[in-house]
Amino acid sequence: MLLDSGVDIGPVTLGYETYGQLNAQGSNAVLICHALTGDAHVAGYHEGDVKPGWWEHYVGPGKSIDTNKYFVICSNIIGSCMGSCGPASINEQTGQYWGLDFPIVTIADMVRAQRALILHLGINRLLAVVGGSLGGMQALQWVASFPDMMGGVLALATTSRHSPQAIAFNEVARQSIMSDPHWQNGNYYDGKRPDLGLAVARMIGHITYLSDESMHIKFGRELRHGGGFAFNFDTEFQVESYLHHQGHKFVERFDANAFLYVTKAADYFDLDLSRSDSPARQALAATTARFLLISFTSDWLYPTYQSRQLVNVLKELGRDVSFCELTAAWGHDAFLLPHEGLEASIQGFLGGLE
Amino acid sequence: MLLDSGVDIGPVTLGYETYGQLNAQGSNAVLICHALTGDAHVAGYHEGDVKPGWWEHYVGPGKSIDTNKYFVICSNIIGSCMGSCGPASINEQTGQYWGLDFPIVTIADMVRAQRALILHLGINRLLAVVGGSLGGMQALQWVASFPDMMGGVLALATTSRHSPQAIAFNEVARQSIMSDPHWQNGNYYDGKRPDLGLAVARMIGHITYLSDESMHIKFGRELRHGGGFAFNFDTEFQVESYLHHQGHKFVERFDANAFLYVTKAADYFDLDLSRSDSPARQALAATTARFLLISFTSDWLYPTYQSRQLVNVLKELGRDVSFCELTAAWGHDAFLLPHEGLEASIQGFLGGLE
Known part of the structure; x- marks a missing residue:
């Protein structure tokens, strides 16, 4: 598979799961x-x-994305470490871990690999592509890359252009990993891992997934052990305890190099819709897909104005687009949490595509 | 000096500078x-x-804080490393660097030390206490601790209660330092310093000093070397370059342990104004000082609502308080930058106190 970087990579491994049954017409697939x-x-x-x-909460029999009706596919992105090929995989040509020799991938590369999976599953056209956050970027890239391949695009809590502030957070997280002496320029698979750097990177991320408001509600200034201040540098506030827990839990399930790759892909993401002749804009002008964009009031990582900018472009192009800003205190994390408005929006949108 | 932690520390060293002349009545001192x-x-x-x-921009002959009229004092806070005693100072009893044996200090401790300096300079009452950010917390603590000692309190871009989000950013920064193997539990003064951890800590801070808006204006998605993407993990976006520069410049002038101490003091800061019988609330009820609070529209580290909460308490208590939210794109950094509205506000407030 030829990547945006110009590197040709293969074979490409994708980890994926499916739920429900593909119907005889092959018309009920939701990615x-x-x-x-x-x-x-x-x-x-x-x-x-x-x-x-x-x-x-949203996917299963009788749920918003009803697996009694839809054939649901979800695949791990390339560059990651949860079943698909990435820096933590073995390079078959050398028998060694790829490490930083794995080529940098973009969101468009992730989507190219997903398309090969979809075709492999015998599907020519998806009923819908659905995703939040980086998943929303993939959904938008899908229609920009393959405008004829879906009936609908549902993008939640996302952006068409990664902002400098979002790049800044990712870069500081990457620097934390690369500053860990165990990182060893990515060659750590046979030794100690850069767990401390990766944990700090994850803690930075978690601050951006919550909101000022949700932190007041969840933690306030509560101390872990009640009473007065400890006057030392141990874990003291509940919010500190939460972050430490998230950081340390993360290193058990995720690879530090993969974190570098997936954040870099996010930073590179820009559909470049401001130029009238950009390929993405031309694709959006040509597609017949319907769009639903959803943002959340307290999401400051991909704030509402960024969804609105995309909605405005889609409207200019005469596309069938709905936009909904949902009220939620939980910041960027809101798209992962139970929300009645979100249930209804997803169900209604998919129902309208059938 | 007896600290909030119960530890008695002495002698206390304070680095300070003065500008202008104290008048005969000793009534023109601005801290x-x-x-x-x-x-x-x-x-x-x-x-x-x-x-x-x-x-x-604001302090000097003929400026907003006019050193032809006022005797200006500024002292380095204890726990820091710019002339005052802190973890990077020598413990006179052992002849060794204090390191983490230096006691944890609070904003109230910093203010106690400043008060000793003020009395040492022959001043019984300040015309005004002025400060932004952590300096604003000190100004508020001054009136809470010594309500009779000033004519005015000018607090900019600050809060009376450090929020869980602000604690979270500080804690992740501290974790970055303490995860650096050169940190050595604070005993690094005779060896390599935890520069990489401290640089990452500073980069996190700098994101919170800017704003989404100012990052769009200053950097956008500009690349450092034009052309296309590099497809590697080198410094690529301008915003990354800015953060690296700030991080690496910082380690040349600041001590990693001192960074732990001053951030911890910020996290502990809470005037506890919600309880009607809190000492700070009683002091605010008793003071004759006038107040000016200033916030900035794009400051999300200490957002306007936090100043407003304090203004509401001061109004309930019948205090003479003015509040001004200034429009500025530059985020928390705005209080350090030239701003005509800020010039006029400071000058007018001090003029009214004479």
Whole structure:
């Protein structure tokens, strides 16, 4: 597969899961794209799981994305480490871990790989592509790359152009990893891993996933052990405890190099819709897909104005676009959490496409 | 000096600078409190300096804080490393660097030390206490601790209660330092310093000092070397270059342990004004000082609503308080930058106190 960087890579491995049945016409397939560090396990329990898939609330029999009606596909993005090929995979030509020799991938590359999977599954046209955050970027890139291949595009809590502030957070997170002496320029697979750097990187991310408001509600200035201040540098405030927990949990499931790759892909993402002759704008002008864009009031990582900018372009182009800003205190994380308005929006949009 | 932690510390060293002349009545003294990593050098040039003091635009002969009229004092906070005692100082009892044996200090402790300096300079009552950000917290703590000692309190871009989001950013910055293997539990003064961890900590801070809007204006998605993407992990976007520069410049002038101490003091800061019998609330009820609070529209580290909460308390208590939200794109940094509205506000407020 030829990547945006000009590198030809193959074979490409994709980890994926499916739910429900493809109908005889092959017309009921919904592709769900996961966020930055997500995986293909969107719903349900694997044997031994204590937690269900990451979008269990919205995906399943009788749910908003009803697996009794739709054939749902979710695949891990390339560059990641949850079943698809990336820096933590073995390079078959050398027998060694790829590390930083793995080529840099873009959102468009991730989508190219997903398209090969879709065709492999015998599907020529998706009913819809759905995703939030980095998954929303993939959904938008899908229609920009393959405007004839879907009936609808549902993009949540996302942007068509990664902002300098979002790039800044990602870069500081990357610097934290690359400053860890165990990182070793990415060659750490046979030794100690850059866990401390990766944990700090994840903590930075978690601040951007919450909001000022949700932090007041969840933590306030509560101390972990009540009483007065400890007057030392141990974990003291509840919000500190939360971040440490998130950081340390993350290093058990995610690879530091993969974190570099997926954040870089996000930073590169820009559909370049301001130029009237950009390929993405021409694709959006040509597609017959319907669009639903959803933002959340307290999401400051991909704020509402960024969705609105895209909505304005789609309207200029005469596209069938609906936009909804949902009220939620939980910041960027809101798209992952139960929300009645979101349930209704998703169900209504997919129902209208059938 | 007895600290909030219960530890008695002495002797206490304070680095400070003064500008202008104290008048015969001793009634024209203005104390300026600096921000997190600032210093006593508020204005003018020392021999060999290429850059002036940090508030040069506002402090000097004929300026908003007119050193022809006022006797201006600025002192480095304790716990820091710019002339006052802190973890990077020598413990006179052991002849060794203090490191983490230096006691944790609070904003109230910083103010206690400043009060000793003021009395040492022969001043019983300040015309005004002025400060932005952590300096604003000190100004508020001054009136809460010593309500009879000033005619006015001018607090900019600050809060009376450090929010969980602000604590979260500080904690991740501290974790970055403490994760650096050169940190060595604070005992690094005879070896390599935790420069990489400190640089990342500073980069996190700088994101919070800017704003989404100012990052769009300053950097957008501009690349450092024009052309297309590099497809590697080198410094690529201008915003990345800015952050790296700020991080690496910072380690040349600031001590990593001191960064832990001053951020911890910020996190502990809470005047506790919600309880009607809190000491700070009683002090605010008793003071005759006038107040001017100023916030900036794009400051999301200490947003306007936090100043408003304090203004509401002061109004409930019948205090003479003015509040001004200034329009500025530059985020929290705005209080350090030239702003006509800020010039006029400061000058008018001080003039009204004479």
